[in-house]
Amino acid sequence: MGLIEPLFPFIEMTIIILALILIAAFLVWVERRMIGIWQDRLGPNRVGPGGVLQSIADLLKILGKDEFTPKFADRFTFLLAPFIGAITILMSFAVVPFSKTIGVSDLNIGLLFFLAMTSLAVYGVVLAGWASRNKYALLGGMRAAAQTISYEVFMGLSMMGVVLLAGSFSLRDIVEAQQQSWFITSQWLGCFVFLVAGIAESHRLPFDLPEAETELTAGFHTEYSGFKFALFFLGEYLGVTLISAMTVILFFGGYLPPGFLADTVLGEIPSMVWFTIKVLFFIMFFILLRTSLPRPRFDQLLAFGWKVMLPLSLINLLMTAILRLTGVLGGVHV
């Protein structure tokens, strides 16, 4: 046993990564099926029971595709871009506490690490757009850069209220600080801003302007196919999972059961299950959003960010600070 013990973190990490990739693949099926049902059609229901194996079939197909790189593309950057996208998002999961005990790292600056990684993730999109040497891809890359720069600002600000209340940047501390009540009770404005920014960061409809298929054919990944495209695809679904997980951790008590159930039988349910249920709820919300809203125009999106979301997040931060200093909102480490 003594020999294997140092390997535990690695085994844990490997399992987490594999699980995440499987979840992302599963999500593709969930999304297509749910959208299908909501749009009065069937969605993929042929491969495996209810179609659950559809993603595997898709994966096999996508891996069987010709690895094509356009002649005119900047080869090295073209290959690098999809990896940046997928890897940075996987890295963010390092600081996510999945349950009371599971989690790769309890970094004391976990929240900053998450912000840093999501900022890096945009390089995947921007470089893909640049390296493709395709005008549609370039427009998509430009949009992604502008969108991320604007939305990242108040994504960070929206989380600061939580930090003020928890008194820590560590995600595990933040979750533990919600034993009494979830932060959503006082941080609902911050939560709203964070969710909107999160949708923009993960480039999902209604904020999918970097790929906006009706305008830019496929935006930044127009020239991508096969495995490289699969990495972008994976990145997108991991992004959805990540933003959902972060919402749950920051505002909905992470892996903690709801306060009023903590002392009942339901409180005995493993914390991992609570976490998963909450995350799934937000993923569904993301999917429902995609089926129901049109897309704003690029300048409208930016104006909305700077003129509405930024002031909102600042107000939220100021109010939280005032209430915290006057002692209305209690904290853990005063």
Added chain:
Amino acid sequence: MNQANPVDISAWQPGDDYTLRDEIAHINADLGLQEQQVQDQIETYWLEKSQLLCLMQLLKQQIPNGFDMCFDLFAVDERVRENKLTSQCGDFTLVYHLRSMQRNQDIRIKVALSEPDKSIDSVCGIWANANWYEREVWDMFGIRFSNHPHLARILMPPTWVGHPLLKDHPARATEMEPFTLSDKQQDIEQQALKFRPEDWGMKRQSADADFTFLNLGPNHPSVHGAFRIVLQMEGEEIVDCVPDIGYHHRGAEKMGERQSWHSYIPYTDRIDYLGGVMNNFPYVMAVEKLAGIEVPERAKVIRIMTAEMFRILSHLLFYGTFAQDVGALSPIFYMFIDREKLFAIIEAFTGARMHPSYFRIGGVAMDLPKGWDTLVREYVNYLPKRLDEYEKMVMQNRLLKARTVDVGAYTTEEAIEYGVTGPGLRATGYSWDLRKQRPYGGYDQFEFEVPIGHKGDSYDRCRVRVEEMRQSIRIIEQCLNNMPEGPYKAEHPQTTPPDKSRTMKDIDTLIPHFVNVSWGPVIPAGEVSVSVEATKGIMAYHLVSDGSTVSYRTRIRTPSFAHLQMLPLISKGQMVADLIATLGSIDYVMADVDR
């Protein structure tokens, strides 16, 4: 000619009984107009080529309530025509079909051209939309227009040899050499597709920035077919654009010169391929007018009912794709379900769905099936509720409004200048619906409103169409409640296929039946133009009969062709995303543009 004693028409009122020639002579007595009688009652005059610009200016600007719309402009190759009907007819005839919206009156001006001198002055300076029409005439007939801003091929590829609508140009692949594409030729074709901004008078850079030239199409998810627009952009803002059409050209007009009058009907279905029987409508009415067939009441009502059903089908597709172009993914699926239900009814009536070819010369293909009224009544009760839901889902959505209100707007004057008809014109607040202005096929018997917008923007164009669907339901309901009994086909020798009930009893019906079925009907020589308010605007068929089993010239005036021409006007200064919303709101079909 009566230049000597012009009538005093200074106090002209709509409905006054002066001929246009009197009015023209009143202003300028030197123009030598010669009248031709045409079956469709549109005043038609022959004119000397040299006087063209003078007359056209007069018609547009000097005459009271002038002819503000260049409705159609096309040519006829008269070289092998046997029944020329008038002595003025030369080797080629140019036909200018003009319309005054205020007067609700049309005029047709014809100019004869001889083969050695195939050129004439361009009227682009008078009507902006003559531009594309003249390019089409050049492309199809090789007639030159002097002072045209950009006389290039429009439907055929720039490398094409010959002018397809000339009578000596082959009509079928089998009449030509087998097609081969050598590498060298392929390179030439590729090069020909390259966009050179200089050809269009565009600059490659402004004072402080280079422009991007973006090829939107011919394969792009939002151009609704094979349509290419070259955008000159600064960042994401459109500076100018050049629409490039012709990728969907199938030579429908040329095919009309080979197919019998009857066997051409299925081709018409595919002009506006979302319009189904709406396309048959002007064609069969035109042939009926030439042959002098009076359609029985029941057939008229059946025609109107099915045509309105196709208006709903087309508008529903528009509604869904419009929402999708703006990014709302779901509505189109719900609307497709509604379309499926309606297609099921069309299928029960006709046996086919999108292209039923249901109308016949003299009536319709078959009588309504038993129990048709139950089907239609169910649908008439079902659709309005769905439309109410879409109202909340699409029209009242704030994001959709933010994307489409004030986007792609044009005024009524601009619309008329560019020959815009249908919902695109009514969205500007101008109530002009052919079904009301010149009721055809029995529309005068129906009660319905003409919905109008007021801003002429993308949102209003959608709004008008949504309301039109409700009006179509009203019309269908009236058909349902008042369907007359009687025959569904006229009793006339040229009705195709002819009534067979008496053929085995007397020789006088047996012989016409035999001839009409084997050769197809022989339609008397003549000329006629018939328009209908189709799904996308006014569609007109101009047929020239030489007194044989095929049409001598089939001219199809489609609304989408005119609508796309004004894109450069409305897209300037837009973002790419706005252009997509604008394109969606125009509701065109490339088959309708290119024919």
